[in-house]
Structure formats: structure tokens, C-alpha cells
Amino acid sequence: MLNFTLKQLTTELAAKRVSSVEVAEFFLKRINTLGKTLNAFISVDAEKTLTAAQAADRLIAAGKAGPLTGVPVAHKDIFCAKGWLTTCGSKMLANFRAPYDAHVIEQFNAAGAVTVGKTNMDEFAMGSSNETSFFGPVRNPWNTQTVPGGSSGGSAAAVAARLAPVATGTDTGGSIRQPAALTGICGLKPTYGVVSRYGMIAFASSLDQAGPFAKTAEDLGIMLNAMAGFDPRDSTSLERAREDYTRDLEKPLAGLRVGLPREFFAEGMSPDVAKAIDEAIAQYRKLGCTMVEVSLPNMKLSVPVYYVLAPAEASSNLSRFDGVRYGYRAPEYGDLSDMYKKSRAQGFGAEVKRRILIGTYVLSHGYYDAYYIKAQKLRRLIAQDFVAAFKQCDVILGPTSPGTAFKIGEKSGDPVQMYLSDIYTIAVNLAGLPGMSLPCGFDRANLPVGMQLIGDYFGEAKMLNVAHQYQLATDWHMRMPQGI
Amino acid sequence: MSLILDDVNRIAHLARIEVDAKEAEQVLGHLSGIFALIGEMQAVDTAGVAPMSHAQDLMLRLRDDAVTEADQHAAFQAIAPQVEADLYLVPKVIE
Numbered sequence: 119m120l121n122f123t124l125k126q127l128t129t130e131l132a133a134k135r136v137s138s139v140e141v142a143e144f145f146l147k148r149i150n151t152l153g154k155t156l157n158a159f160i161s162v163d164a165e166k167t168l169t170a171a172q173a174a175d176r177l178i179a180a181g182k183a184g185p186l187t188g189v190p191v192a193h194k195d196i197f198c199a200k201g202w203l204t205t206c207g208s209k210m211l212a213n214f215r216a217p218y219d220a221h222v223i224e225q226f227n228a229a230g231a232v233t234v235g236k237t238n239m240d241e242f243a244m245g246s247s248n249e250t251s252f253f254g255p256v257r258n259p260w261n262t263q264t265v266p267g268g269s270s271g272g273s274a275a276a277v278a279a280r281l282a283p284v285a286t287g288t289d290t291g292g293s294i295r296q297p298a299a300l301t302g303i304c305g306l307k308p309t310y311g312v313v314s315r316y317g318m319i320a321f322a323s324s325l326d327q328a329g330p331f332a333k334t335a336e337d338l339g340i341m342l343n344a345m346a347g348f349d350p351r352d353s354t355s356l357e358r359a360r361e362d363y364t365r366d367l368e369k370p371l372a373g374l375r376v377g378l379p380r381e382f383f384a385e386g387m388s389p390d391v392a393k394a395i396d397e398a399i400a401q402y403r404k405l406g407c408t409m410v411e412v413s414l415p416n417m418k419l420s421v422p423v424y425y426v427l428a429p430a431e432a433s434s435n436l437s438r439f440d441g442v443r444y445g446y447r448a449p450e451y452g453d454l455s456d457m458y459k460k461s462r463a464q465g466f467g468a469e470v471k472r473r474i475l476i477g478t479y480v481l482s483h484g485y486y487d488a489y490y491i492k493a494q495k496l497r498r499l500i501a502q503d504f505v506a507a508f509k510q511c512d513v514i515l516g517p518t519s520p521g522t523a524f525k526i527g528e529k530s531g532d533p534v535q536m537y538l539s540d541i542y543t544i545a546v547n548l549a550g551l552p553g554m555s556l557p558c559g560f561d562r563a564n565l566p567v568g569m570q571l572i573g574d575y576f577g578e579a580k581m582l583n584v585a586h587q588y589q590l591a592t593d594w595h596m597r598m599p600q601g602i
Numbered sequence: 603m604s605l606i607l608d609d610v611n612r613i614a615h616l617a618r619i620e621v622d623a624k625e626a627e628q629v630l631g632h633l634s635g636i637f638a639l640i641g642e643m644q645a646v647d648t649a650g651v652a653p654m655s656h657a658q659d660l661m662l663r664l665r666d667d668a669v670t671e672a673d674q675h676a677a678f679q680a681i682a683p684q685v686e687a688d689l690y691l692v693p694k695v696i697e
Binding site for chain 2: 214215217309310311324325350353354356357416418419421422423425426433437440441442443444445446447451452453454455456457458459460462463466471472474475476478479480482488489491492493494495496497498499501532533534537548549550551575
């Protein structure tokens with residue numbers, strides 16, 4: 119059961135060779151042992167999990183099982199789940215029990231999936247290493263001295279360490295793809311607007327998008343089928359016909375044009391990452407693909423643009439945490455203003471405060487045009503680069519991250535170095551495109567390397583087809599860390 | 603452009619975050635590095651480019667002007683720091 123894909127697991131459940139309760143107990147045991155060493159979860163509630171598993175078993179017995187019924191899912195602690203602690207990795211929400219379910223949670227519950235716990239994450243999803251969590255860093259199962267990436271580090275570590283077969287995450291600047299790469303699993307960020315943000319604690323609303331983690335591209339498609347769909351409660355949810363994201367998995371790739379952005383390969387990639395990506399390109403040639411050089415000339419500006427827009431939106435979104443209606447309130451204060459200031463100073467960690475301050479500055483009088491509007495203009499140029507590139511190719515391929523998992527503490531003292539580790543992922547969020555990461559090799563220290571695929575708008579099914587065909591020809595995605 | 607301590611204290615006040623003198627120095631150091639990175643934006647000419655606020659350039663959807671929410675104030679106030687008689691309590695603001 120340890121290394122089963124979601125697809126294999128549902129086959130076993132449907133054939134009644136194993137029950138959902140047995141599956142849940144198997145993974146809960148792992149979460150309570152290895153999960154503690156890795157610090158991958160913030161909350162676990164065995165009673166709730168087993169109740170859901172029993173309900174799933176009844177559905178299976180009644181012949182009403184769907185593709186996710188009885189499957190354990192680990193949810194990033196950014197999704198409100200009724201009755202569960204929903205902390206967003208922050209002291210601000212350390213005791214917050216969500217009074218309602220996020221749309222994503224509703225969808226999984228309706229499908230009969232079983233929540234096995236809420237996973238650790240960078241505070242308010244602000245980080246690339248999972249070191250900003252109030253609940254402590256998550257450890258990478260491939261080497262526990264290294265980070266699992268972030269911000270969805272707990273979800274990625276959970277799937278990589280086989281603490282759950284699949285998990286959910288969110289991606290504002292790479293927070294699904296980068297941890298998937300650093301932990302040797304698959305993760306997908308859909309086109310902006312495909313998955314409802316209702317009940318997902320907001321960081322940067324024009325960039326935030328939820329998506330799945332799994333071992334295979336096929337499993338990602340099954341997960342996305344449950345997660346996607348119009349929801350009137352999110353004003354940016356797109357009204358589109360439902361689609362089956364697994365429909366194109368088996369299509370051969372002969373004749374497919376794969377775009378290689380010159381800027382991705384120019385500099386910055388570690389030699390081990392470059393080697394693994396080159397080998398992936400060679401594999402795609404064998405599958406009949408044609409490589410096309412494309413250019414994203416404004417990509418180098420994506421990091422500065424992101425660090426204006428995301429903090430600006432965050433400073434607005436996080437103004438709701440004031441110690442009045444929910445969340446942390448300082449124990450001692452003077453007047454109302456002092457209560458706000460002390461509650462926010464004590465409730466937020468250093469990185470979150472830093473970003474609120476950046477955002478407040480770039481939106482303040484006299485700086486708005488020079489920073490915020492300037493960044494929005496550059497955002498358009500970055501998006502236009504992709505539109506031009508997709509006239510020449512069907513999918514874009516490159517690295518997900520410039521390096522493999524780095525040591526805990528290595529970059530946490532230098533925000534700029536940390537921000538630059540998202541150089542390959544951020545432009546995708548700015549353009550609103552779908553992107554994914556899948557494992558494609560290891561470095562000399564046996565740490566996983568991820569390759570990134572970027573699709574055109576609503577090109578999720580195509581992207582999953584391209585990933586699935588690679589996974590039929592290779593086995594990087596089934597490798598597990600030693601000793602787990 | 604370089605930031606000074608007064609900027610840090612001003613934006614901390616606007617953001618309603620208490621920052622003590624020692625913390626302000628540290629924040630200044632970090633923010634200066636970040637603004638040096640952000641400054642790279644100014645090298646590109648964006649004359650005539652329209653700002654982009656939505657990835658698909660869509661307008662937000664409007665809904666009918668109808669009541670859609672049920673009254674859940676009891677559930678919502680159960681998690682508030684301080685409530686009395688269905689009201690959120692805060693320090694006195696009018697003398």
C-alpha cells in the first residue's frame with residue numbers, strides 16, 4: 119500500500135481487498151511516527167478521519183464509490199475545514215477553528231475522500247522553504263537536514279514520505295511546483311480562476327490558485343477533476359464547462375512542439391539540475407517531440423514585479439487580522455490603535471510583517487504609480503511574452519527550481535536570496551497560466567530534481583498528457599526516499 | 603532610492619504593526635535589500651502599456667442584489683477574542 123498511486127488505491131478499495139478504514143489507519147500510523155519527525159502536519163484528528171473513512175466504506179459497499187471515495191487526502195492548512203484547526207501556519211490563527219468549509223474541502227468531502235490531517239506550511243503561504251511556519255520548519259524526507267520547499271512544504275513532504283497518497287496545496291509564486299520539485303513528487307497549479315478560492319485564506323488574490331500534489335500526472339488529473347469548477351462565491355471563479363482533465367493522457371506525443379525558453383537555460387541553474395533537464399529533453403525527443411527555442415525577454419523582471427504586487431495585495435488582505443473578530447489578540451494593550459498594533463506585531467512572524475510593510479509602502483501616497491502601477495504594466499509585458507511563445511510551441515519545458523533542496527537555515531537570513539529561488543515559477547502566476555512540476559532525476563547528493571511544464575491558458579489536460587507520456591517511459595516518479 | 607528609519611516607522615504605523623527601535627533597524631536592512639531588487643523594474647520603458655490587474659483581463663462578475671447568507675453570527679462570534687451581548691468588544695474609542 120505504501121507506494122500505491124491514487125488509481126491503484128481506488129482499484130483495491132473498489133475490489134474490497136482493503137477498506138477505507140484500514141487505509142486511513144495505515145496512513146495515520148505513519149503520520150504519528152514519521153510525520154512527527156518531519157513536522158509535516160499541524161493538526162491530526164484520528165476520530166474525524168476514521169468517521170469519514172467509515173462513511174466512505176458505506177458508500178463503497180452501496181456501490182456509490184467515485185474516483186476519490188475512501189482515499190486519504192492531506193490538506194494544506196490554508197483551507198478552512200469546518201471543525202478543524204485552520205492556522206495558515208501562523209500564531210495569528212493558532213486557535214482558529216474554521217466555522218465553514220472551503221470550496222476545495224467541500225468538493226473532496228462530497229467525493230467521499232478522507233481528510234487525514236492539515237499540513238504544515240509557511241506562514242500565510244509566504245516563503246519558499248517552509249521555515250516561516252509558526253509551528254516550525256518541515257523536514258525533507260530525502261534528507262532531513264534540508265528544506266522541503268514552500269510554501270506548501272508539509273503537503274509535499276507528506277506525499278513524498280508516503281504519509282498520504284495525495285495532498286492539496288496553493289501556489290501564488292511557485293508554492294506547489296517548487297516543493298513538488300524539491301521532494302520528488304508531482305504538483306500542479308491550474309490556470310488562474312479554475313479552482314475556487316472560497317475558504318482559502320487569501321495571500322495575493324490576483325495570483326493565488328489551489329492545486330493538487332500526487333505521485334503521478336494521472337493522479338493529478340483525477341484530483342483536479344474534483345477540485346475544478348465554477349463557484350459563484352469566488353468572484354474570480356471562471357464560468358466554464360466542466361472538463362475531464364484525464365481525457366488526453368494516452369495521446370502519443372509525436373509532432374508535439376516543446377518550447378525551451380532561452381532565458382531559462384541562460385544562467386543560474388545548478389549543473390546537476392541542468393543535466394537532469396537535458397536528459398528529460400532527450401527523452402522527449404525519443405517520444406517524437408520537436409524542440410523549439412522560444413524567448414521570454416521580460417522573465418528576469420518577474421521576481422521584482424512579484425515582490426511589489428504580491429505584498430501589495432497581502433497588505434490589503436491581511437488587514438482583516440486585527441484582533442477583533444477572530445484570531446490572536448494581544449493580552450495587554452491601551453487604546454484601540456494600540457490593540458491593533460500589538461496584536462499584529464505579536465501575531466505575525468517576521469516574513470509576514472516584512473511583506474505587509476513592503477505592500478503598505480508601494481501602495482502609499484506618492485509611491486503608488488512608481489511601484490504598483492509600474493509592476494502591473496510589467497506584468498502585462500511578462501504575460502505577452504508567453505502569448506508570443508505559445509504561437510510557436512504547444513507546451514513550455516524548463517527547470518522548476520535553480521537548485522535542489524537547500525539546508526535548513528541556509529537562506530532564511532537573506533530574504534532576497536530566498537526570493538530569487540522562485541525565478542522559474544513566478545512568471546507563470548503573473549501570467550495566470552497553468553504549470554506543473556514532475557520529477558526527472560537526482561543530483562549527486564541524491565536529492566530530487568523537478569522539471570517544469572507550462573501550458574497555455576486552460577491547457578491542463580495537454581500538460582498532463584505530456585507529463586503522463588514521460589512517466590510511462592521513465593520511473594523517477596515512483597522512487598521513494600530511503601528508510602521511510 | 604534609499605529608505606530611512608522614518609520610512610519604516612511611518613509604514614509600520616500605516617500597517618498598524620508595532621515595531622520597536624531595534625526591530626526597525628533590522629527591518630530597514632532587509633527592506634533596503636528588497637527595494638534594491640524591486641528597483642530593477644525602473645530600467646524598462648513601459649510607456650503606453652496598460653496595467654494588468656487580472657490574469658485574463660476579466661471584469662469581476664456582479665451578482666443579483668439578493669440576500670444569500672444565512673445568519674450565523676453565533677458560530678462566527680464563538681471564535682472571537684471578546685464578545686458581549688452579540689457585540690465584539692474593543693477598547694473604548696469615544697471619551
